[in-house]
Amino acid sequence: MxxxxxxxxxxxxxxxxxxxxxxxxxxxxxxxxxxxxxxxxxxxxxxxxxxxxxxxxxxxxxxxxxxxxxxxxxxxxxxxxxxxxxxxxxxxxxxxxxxxxxxxxxxxxxxxxxxxxxxxPETYATVWSNVFMLAGLTAGETLLVHGGASGIGTTAIQLAKAFGAKVVTTVGSAEKAEVVRDLGADVVVNYREEDFAEVCREAGGVDVVLDIIGAKYLGQNVKALARGGRIVVIGMQGGVKGELNLSALLQKQGTVSATSLRxxxxxxxxxxxxxxxxxxxxxxxxxxxxxxxxxxxxxxxxxxxxxxxxxxxxxxxxxxxxxx
Incomplete structure (x- = not known):
């Protein structure tokens, strides 16, 4: 073959x-x-x-x-x-x-x-197992998903909205912003122009972060959390080693998990x-x-x-x- x-x-x-x-x-x-x-x-x-x-x-x-x-x-x-x-x-x-x-x-x-x-299979199983089975996103909570126009992002937005959650997502262009809004994203952040963590903080924080970036966004993800928030790292596009401010995580009573489906x-x-x-x-x-x-x-x-x-x-x- x-x-x-x-x-x-x-x-x-x-x-x-x-x-x-x-x-x-x-x-x-x-x-x-x-x-x-x-x-x-x-x-x-x-x-x-x-x-x-x-x-x-x-x-x-x-x-x-x-x-x-x-x-x-x-x-x-x-x-x-x-x-x-x-x-x-x-x-x-x-x-x-x-x-x-x-x-x-x-x-x-x-x-x-x-x-x-x-x-x-890969995107749906990844989003379902991490956002819902592991992080336990429920109706009324807020999900932050990075790379909203990606395969993972488009899947996460649709699933979260279907189960009654609010969605914040990051994109890198106006064209992609329009696409993710059409899919149901409530808040769209152009990461080239805005600080997503500050946007999330001003809105009261997010309950779950689905992160495909990794090390580069670790500190900002903690800053974006609401009290009791959960970060799930599933990708390493932004590097494999980062600094974690444990004091900030403790104050949020947050958790950080990392998984690999494969x-x-x-x-x-x-x-x-x-x-x-x-x-x-x-x-x-x-x-x-x-x-x-x-x-x-x-x-x-x-x-x-x-x-x-x-x-x-x-x-x-x-x-x-x-x-x-």
Whole structure:
């Protein structure tokens, strides 16, 4: 089968489409014929050599996919050959086929096509598991999400609004500000012109911060918190080492958590995906919310997909289209 490999860590040009052996389904696993695969910031880090896959996982990049079940391993009873599904992966999505434990593989939301579905698993599972399951955002509270026009941002805004929360978000342009307002953001901060922490403080603080930036924003995130606020760090675009003013955190009675979806046990990923099917799929199916696909790029043009993310000019998700 054809798959994207990285011969030497580097820029987008280091991505190579090559022939590799077809995966085989072992006990508890399924093989998916991939129709689409989401492109994520973590993929860029892996390409650069900064985010190696978990031990025993394929080196092929790709943390999510949608497609059709092609083979079922021993002990798998809930999935059948021919089922249209989407899945969370530890790796391997940038390929014509991928083998994955059956737990994090779920049916598509009704009415969602296989191309669009490739944009769902990683961002929706990330936002749901961190904002709702971990930080416990509830109706009436306020969420601050950085990078509101990103895949994570557009998902977080829609989910938070759907469950009755207020949303503050940061963007880097007037064009993106208009997009996130249309999605329901209540307060939009252009980080090139305003201090988001000061805006949040003047408004009484935020209850939950979903942070894709990391070290660069750590102190400002604490400043933005309301009493009892929760910060969840899920990205490192702004660096990996920062200073934390514990006195300020104590005064807010706040908490800071950091998580990675990729390295969670299969059982946890399965529980997250099952929660999405129960609570979020109905909202996608009735049109309340849904993934935003900025661009669909052919597998042979995978380098272009990475360049789009690096330029940060996109809104929503970029997906690889493997439908032939």
């Amino acid at each position: 054809r798959a994207v490999i990285v011969e030497e860590p580097g820029g987008p040009e280091s991505l190579v489409v090559a022939e590799v052996p077809d995966p085989q389904a072992g006990p508890g696993e399924v093989v998916i014929a991939v129709a689409s695969a989401g492109v994520n910031r973590a993929d860029l880090l892996q390409r650069q050599g900064h985010y190696p896959p978990p031990p025993g996982t394929t080196d092929v990049i790709g943390l999510e996919c949608a497609g059709v079940v092609e083979a079922v391993g021993e002990g798998v009873s809930d999935l059948r050959v021919g089922d249209e599904v989407c899945a969370l992966l530890a790796g391997g999505g940038y390929a014509e086929r991928v083998v994955v434990p059956a737990g994090p593989v779920v049916p598509l939301p009704a009415g969602v096509d296989l191309l669009t579905a490739g944009a769902i 390295f969670r046990p299969t059982e946890e990923k399965a529980a997250i995906m099952a929660d999405l099917v129960e609570h979020v799929w109905p909202l996608i199916e009735d049109g309340t919310l849904g993934p935003i696909v900025h661009a669909a790029v052919a597998l042979d043009d995978v380098a272009d997909a990475h360049r789009i993310l690096e330029e940060s000019s996109h809104v929503g998700k970029v997906v690889l289209d493997l439908r032939g």
